[in-house]
Amino acid sequence: MAAAMPFCSLALMMLGVLSSFCTAIHSAAVSDDDLLMLESSRRQQAIPASDADLLEFPLNLEYLEAEFFLWGSLGFGLDKFAPNLTMGGPSPVDARVARLDPFTRDVIYQFALQEIGHLRAIKSTVKGFPRPLLNLSAAHFAGVMNDAFGRPLEPPFDPYASGLNFLLASYLIPYVGLTGYVGANPELQSPTSKHLVAGLLAVESGQDAVIRALLYRRAAVMVAPYRITVAEFTSRISELRNQLGKSGLKDEGLVVRQVRGAEGRSRGNVLAGDEFSLGYARTPQEILRIVYATGDERVAGGFYPNGAKGRIAASYLQKSIT
Ligand SMILES: *[C@@H]1O[C@H](CO)[C@@H](O)[C@H](O)[C@H]1NC(C)=O
Numbered sequence: 001m002a003a004a005m006p007f008c009s010l011a012l013m014m015l016g017v018l019s020s021f022c023t024a025i026h027s028a029a030v031s032d033d034d035l036l037m038l039e040s041s042r043r044q045q046a047i048p049a050s051d052a053d054l055l056e057f058p059l060n061l062e063y064l065e066a067e068f069f070l071w072g073s074l075g076f077g078l079d080k081f082a083p084n085l086t087m088g089g090p091s092p093v094d095a096r097v098a099r100l101d102p103f104t105r106d107v108i109y110q111f112a113l114q115e116i117g118h119l120r121a122i123k124s125t126v127k128g129f130p131r132p133l134l135n136l137s138a139a140h141f142a143g144v145m146n147d148a149f150g151r152p153l154e155p156p157f158d159p160y161a162s163g164l165n166f167l168l169a170s171y172l173i174p175y176v177g178l179t180g181y182v183g184a185n186p187e188l189q190s191p192t193s194k195h196l197v198a199g200l201l202a203v204e205s206g207q208d209a210v211i212r213a214l215l216y217r218r219a220a221v222m223v224a225p226y227r228i229t230v231a232e233f234t235s236r237i238s239e240l241r242n243q244l245g246k247s248g249l250k251d252e253g254l255v256v257r258q259v260r261g262a263e264g265r266s267r268g269n270v271l272a273g274d275e276f277s278l279g280y281a282r283t284p285q286e287i288l289r290i291v292y293a294t295g296d297e298r299v300a301g302g303f304y305p306n307g308a309k310g311r312i313a314a315s316y317l318q319k320s321i322t
Pocket residue numbers: 084
């Protein structure tokens with residue numbers, strides 16, 4: 001009977017189940033399997049379908065982050081680290097270990113572990129889907145940078161070449177997830193969903209803040225071998241995302257025109273925020289346009305050669321076929 005107690009308090013806390021339900025379980029002899037089945041059927045009742053879609057969508061980004069950070073810091077990914085979480089989805093294309101200094105490796109490894117936690121958290125709330133095919137090749141990142149600068153960088157940008165390059169490549173990722181969580185929050189119905197998204201948003205924002213702070217410290221440094229500063233890289237990447245997202249200004253580099261800084265009083269822009277220094281919100285369509293690098297939620301590409309997964313992403317992809 002010891003197993004019934006934690007389940008009951010958890011169920012009460014998360015789902016608001018009547019205490020009489022738990023008392024009933026407590027007094028009946030039930031196996032752990034029964035409890036799990038009850039828990040999952042309660043869970044499905046508690047999460048409306050529209051919430052489930054919105055909670056599943058960010059799995060696409062969490063898989064991307066988990067793989068990029070695991071590979072970058074360790075030289076292997078979920079297939080070795082947590083194979084169950086892939087649900088049999090294909091391995092990422094051309095991910096590699098990065099040449100990281102010990103400090104950056106330590107930070108990125110912690111980020112990788114956090115992403116694994118996020119995958120577990122989402123999948124313990126909604127059914128989820130297998131890992132999508134992810135293109136983590138240096139060539140893809142190089143292509144993004146070429147698009148950002150409007151010309152081919154020579155030699156091509158390699159995210160895996162150094163700690164600084166890896167941080168610049170990382171600037172590409174958690175921020176997009178963050179804006180998606182800000183966008184999803186007002187659409188959610190159930191307290192369980194809101195609690196999950198607030199928790200995910202908190203840590204994604206923290207990751208983005210760490211990445212930005214580490215880059216801000218070196219804002220004026222030239223990224224070798226280019227004669228381009230860290231600050232300019234971030235401005236160009238942010239500008240590219242604004243263009244691909246097609247919904248105005250929601251992305252800002254580390255150094256901005258003063259009017260764009262906090263309270264219109266700072267050129268330094270260690271964190272991005274709107275006129276009230278609130279996080280920008282993006283819709284799933286905007287996010288897909290950016291991570292596909294096509295500017296079109298119906299045309300897969302970029303990090304997701306076969307498209308992102310889940311009902312929301314699939315609903316746009318289908319339209320391109322018909
Ligand atoms: C992974 O899946 C296998 C087979 O279904 C199972 O035996 C194992 O306990 C799972 N591991 C984790 C960590 O969930």
